[in-house]
Amino acid sequence: MPTAQSETTEQKILSVIGRPIPRVDGPLKVSGTAMYTSDHNFPGMLYGVPVPSTIAKGTITGLDTSDAEKMPGVRAVFHRENIGHFFRVPPNQDSSVVIDESRPPLEDDTIRYYGQYVAVAVADSLEQAQAAADAVKVSYKEETPDIRTKLAPQQEPKVDSQRGDAAAAFNSAPVKIDQTYVTPVETHNPIELHATVAVWDGTSFTLYESTQAVKNQQLAMSAMLGVPPENVRVVSRFLGSGFGGKLWPWTHCILAAAASRHLNRPVKLVVSRKMMFQAVGHRPLTQQRIRLGATTNGKLTSTEHDSLNHSSILDDYEEGCSEATPHLYKCPNLRVTNGIVHLNVGTPTSMRGPGAVPGLFALESAMDELAVKLNLDPVELRLRNDTQIDEGLNLPFTSRHLKECLTAGAEKFGWHERTPAVGSMKRDGLIIGWGMAAATWIANRLDCEATIDLKADGSVRVACGTQDIGTGTYTMLAQMVSEALGVDTKKIEVVLGDSALPVGPMSGGSMVTASLVPAVLEAAENAIQKVQYVATTAGPFAGQSADNLVFNNGRINGKDQSSAGGVPYQEVLQSANVDSISGTGRSKGDFTDLLGLTKPKLSSHSFGAQFIEVTWQPEIARLRVSRVVTAIDAGCIINPRTGRNQIEGAVVMGVGMALFEHTTYDDQHHGTPINSNLADYVVTTHADAPEIDVVFLDYPDTHLNAFGARGIGEIGLAGVAPAIASAVYHATGVRVRELPIRIEDLIA
Amino acid sequence: MLEPGDLITHVTLPAPVANSKSLYLKLRDRASYEFALASVAVIVKIENNQLSYARVALGGVGTKPWRSKEAEQALAGATLSESSFRNAAEAVLHGARPQSQNGFKIELAKRCLTHALKLATQTA
Numbered sequence: 012m013p014t015a016q017s018e019t020t021e022q023k024i025l026s027v028i029g030r031p032i033p034r035v036d037g038p039l040k041v042s043g044t045a046m047y048t049s050d051h052n053f054p055g056m057l058y059g060v061p062v063p064s065t066i067a068k069g070t071i072t073g074l075d076t077s078d079a080e081k082m083p084g085v086r087a088v089f090h091r092e093n094i095g096h097f098f099r100v101p102p103n104q105d106s107s108v109v110i111d112e113s114r115p116p117l118e119d120d121t122i123r124y125y126g127q128y129v130a131v132a133v134a135d136s137l138e139q140a141q142a143a144a145d146a147v148k149v150s151y152k153e154e155t156p157d158i159r160t161k162l163a164p165q166q167e168p169k170v171d172s173q174r175g176d177a178a179a180a181f182n183s184a185p186v187k188i189d190q191t192y193v194t195p196v197e198t199h200n201p202i203e204l205h206a207t208v209a210v211w212d213g214t215s216f217t218l219y220e221s222t223q224a225v226k227n228q229q230l231a232m233s234a235m236l237g238v239p240p241e242n243v244r245v246v247s248r249f250l251g252s253g254f255g256g257k258l259w260p261w262t263h264c265i266l267a268a269a270a271s272r273h274l275n276r277p278v279k280l281v282v283s284r285k286m287m288f289q290a291v292g293h294r295p296l297t298q299q300r301i302r303l304g305a306t307t308n309g310k311l312t313s314t315e316h317d318s319l320n321h322s323s324i325l326d327d328y329e330e331g332c333s334e335a336t337p338h339l340y341k342c343p344n345l346r347v348t349n350g351i352v353h354l355n356v357g358t359p360t361s362m363r364g365p366g367a368v369p370g371l372f373a374l375e376s377a378m379d380e381l382a383v384k385l386n387l388d389p390v391e392l393r394l395r396n397d398t399q400i401d402e403g404l405n406l407p408f409t410s411r412h413l414k415e416c417l418t419a420g421a422e423k424f425g426w427h428e429r430t431p432a433v434g435s436m437k438r439d440g441l442i443i444g445w446g447m448a449a450a451t452w453i454a455n456r457l458d459c460e461a462t463i464d465l466k467a468d469g470s471v472r473v474a475c476g477t478q479d480i481g482t483g484t485y486t487m488l489a490q491m492v493s494e495a496l497g498v499d500t501k502k503i504e505v506v507l508g509d510s511a512l513p514v515g516p517m518s519g520g521s522m523v524t525a526s527l528v529p530a531v532l533e534a535a536e537n538a539i540q541k542v543q544y545v546a547t548t549a550g551p552f553a554g555q556s557a558d559n560l561v562f563n564n565g566r567i568n569g570k571d572q573s574s575a576g577g578v579p580y581q582e583v584l585q586s587a588n589v590d591s592i593s594g595t596g597r598s599k600g601d602f603t604d605l606l607g608l609t610k611p612k613l614s615s616h617s618f619g620a621q622f623i624e625v626t627w628q629p630e631i632a633r634l635r636v637s638r639v640v641t642a643i644d645a646g647c648i649i650n651p652r653t654g655r656n657q658i659e660g661a662v663v664m665g666v667g668m669a670l671f672e673h674t675t676y677d678d679q680h681h682g683t684p685i686n687s688n689l690a691d692y693v694v695t696t697h698a699d700a701p702e703i704d705v706v707f708l709d710y711p712d713t714h715l716n717a718f719g720a721r722g723i724g725e726i727g728l729a730g731v732a733p734a735i736a737s738a739v740y741h742a743t744g745v746r747v748r749e750l751p752i753r754i755e756d757l758i759a
Numbered sequence: 760m761l762e763p764g765d766l767i768t769h770v771t772l773p774a775p776v777a778n779s780k781s782l783y784l785k786l787r788d789r790a791s792y793e794f795a796l797a798s799v800a801v802i803v804k805i806e807n808n809q810l811s812y813a814r815v816a817l818g819g820v821g822t823k824p825w826r827s828k829e830a831e832q833a834l835a836g837a838t839l840s841e842s843s844f845r846n847a848a849e850a851v852l853h854g855a856r857p858q859s860q861n862g863f864k865i866e867l868a869k870r871c872l873t874h875a876l877k878l879a880t881q882t883a
Contacts, residue, residue, distance in 0.1 A: 630870060630873070630874050631784070631786055631870050631871060631874045632786065632867055632870060633786070634788075635790060670788060670789075671788060671789055690792075690793075690794070691794075693788065693789050693793055695789075696789070696791040696792075697791065698789075698790040698791040699789055699790045699791055751788075753788055754786070754787075754788055754796060754863065754867060755863035755867075758863050758866050758867060758870075
């Protein structure tokens with residue numbers, strides 16, 4: 012059984028890790044028993060509906076709530092003058108408390124984005140609250156908003172990595188690529204709407220919140236409401252996805268809590284789908300210039316990646332598109348910069364694969380253009396520039412198998428049958444296009460604490476204040492504990508999603524799984540030590556030394572006995588009249604390395620390769636993605652069933668990124684996000700999802716934890732959009748550099 | 760003429776044209792449900808290897824479904840060939856007025872109608 016301190020690379024024989032068991036929370040979900048935030052109802056609960064601004068720039072000149080206040084069932088209509096004071100989250104350098112939209116709601120009368128909340132109506136029913144919100148009369152002095160889609164730097168962009176002399180090397184390179192790539196505003200659109208159910212009891216808040224970070228939410232709400240953290244409890248046991256949009260607090264959270272405190276009643280506030288496009292974040296527009304210099308052999312000599320993204324007027328949200336560029340390839344001369352352009356939009360936020368995912372659209376599209384220019388196979392181009400050193404940090408990788416992803420993916424896809432000429436491949440009367448791209452994503456750990464209780468009824472309880480955002484964390488934890496103790500997963504109760512629990516990692520950056528392993532293994536060891544000690548005080552092992560005892564498969568026996576003769580731990584507890592014993596484990600994260608706060612010794616990342624086929628029917632300008640092979644190097648896969656689910660979902664999302672998703676602002680009128688519903692904001696659905704083949708490579712990354720497991724929520728999205736764009740070029744001869752790729756881009 | 764408070768209880772359609780074939784083709788970016796960028800409905804009758812009857816309506820090109828008499832005239836007695844279908848499509852879209860961002864619909868609608876006629880007149 013692996014131990015928490017183990018850093019060995021020898022292959023352990025694992026019995027539960029690596030098994031494709033169904034989700035342990037599956038029965039709860041399919042029976043409607045799983046409680047999502049807005050499923051919570053309380054006696055006397057009221058409903059809050061915010062009033063959004065109908066301009067994107069200007070000031071409030073009048074706000075008349077008198078009619079609204081008199082409507083049936085209305086308890087209050089809050090606005091700047093009666094909501095009370097909100098504090099700000101203290102600015103910090105270490106991400107100890109994170110919030111993207113720093114200005115508390117209703118703080119002043121200035122409007123800076125369409126949909127900014129100007130009031131909130133609270134009533135006995137949702138319908139009454141909605142009617143009251145609609146009856147609030149707001150007058151504005153409106154100014155023309157700046158929601159441009161062609162960005163220019165507002166200040167000197169910041170250099171985030173450089174080595175050598177990229178400009179000089181580019182100038183003298185025999186082969187050059189110099190192109191600009193654009194990814195549009197995308198809105199997360201998790202199926203579950205953002206929601207808060209705020210319960211104030213006179214001294215403390217219990218906040219049911221759809222959040223991907225219960226601890227952060229607790230600290231942020233405590234700071235903004237001026238209440239000590241121990242008087243704020245945040246609960247988020249089940250989420251209908253977040254994709255990053257539910258990581259950090261938004262303005263509705265505070266409004267619900269304040270309303271509850273004022274009225275001394277629980278308040279439920281569910282953000283409408285339309286408002287989900289306005290005030291809870293989005294992936295910002297990115298505009299990225301890539302310059303590549305190469306030899307005629309396809310060896311990179313220079314890489315420049317200059318990115319701009321938009322942010323809100325007040326906040327400095329940086330997408331960080333160049334995050335992967337310094338480490339993906341071998342290239343002696345490199346310079347990457349990032350800049351922010353402040354516009355009249357809501358504050359952007361992380362959306363699945365922030366930074367490197369849009370960044371790889373640019374970089375990998377440029378690499379494909381380079382392959383075409385060189386008349387070189389695009390897979391071969393990647394292989395020629397592969398490296399085992401992170402040249403950005405000048406450190407070796409913990410475990411990098413991009414080469415194997417490329418070759419295994421190519422093999423599975425049948426890439427050797429490719430003919431590179433545009434439009435040269437056909438099948439069933441359709442033109443076939445093949446494209447590929449390399450992928451990489453963060454692989455780190457965050458601080459984590461977990462407790463494991465062994466109980467006298469024979470069950471085990473593991474508790475950690477992390478979240479399951481639909482990724483399968485409940486199941487991961489059950490499998491880890493089962494492996495560590497040798498106890499069946501059916502006997503293990505997993506408790507998550509509560510800030511009152513031991514502090515767990517936020518569900519972002521694909522770090523939860525890796526963070527849990529060391530904490531869980533240490534907690535298991537401690538629980539075992541403790542129960543073995545109890546065994547020496549009562550029952551069959553009373554009087555023996557704890558050093559003589561071992562724990563296997565839930566049973567305690569003497570070192571010299573066979574484990575079949577062991578005593579189940581619950582009998583030991585019963586003999587001692589003990590209800591449960593608890594072991595705690597803690598592990599330190601290494602993510603601060605990524606923030607540049609500490610110096611790492613090794614660079615760890617996940618890698619992958621995407622191979623994609625599109626079909627093209629020019630007679631009706633019909634483009635479809637027909638099949639995808641995704642090869643992933645993400646360490647040990649704890650559960651191939653949930654793991655495959657993650658990759659498939661990410662690929663499906665990548666099809667949407669390449670072909671469909673685009674939030675459009677009406678800059679001619681009021682700066683409204685105009686396609687603010689699921690009919691007009693188009694995402695990939697079943698009919699558009701291609702055949703997806705996922706190949707998981709088997710290279711455990713035991714520098715990260717004893718099982719060698721990494722998080723895998725985002726790597727599957729990386730590289731999908733550029734692979735599709737390259738396939739589209741292969742089929743049509745049209746190189747689309749601005750997403751989404753649409754019919755009008757391909758019609759001659 | 761509908762009055763406030765009226766309730767539509769049923770819609771009666773005329774019987775399908777005898778011996779005709781009909782087809783609806785809807786073009787949009789997504790395979791799944793989405794508003795049409797261009798769509799076409801055709802009803803055709805073939806006699807002696809020619810179109811003896813054609814009715815054409817387009818969607819996604821105006822504020823309402825667009826019945827095209829020009830197409831029907833161009834198709835009367837037309838041979839079953841891609842070029843005659845394309846000619847009809849050119850006739851339909853002749854004089855179409857694009858806005859600043861939807862000019863591509865003209866070509867797309869032509870391809871849509873051409874292809875719809877081809878599918879509707881296929882023998883197998």
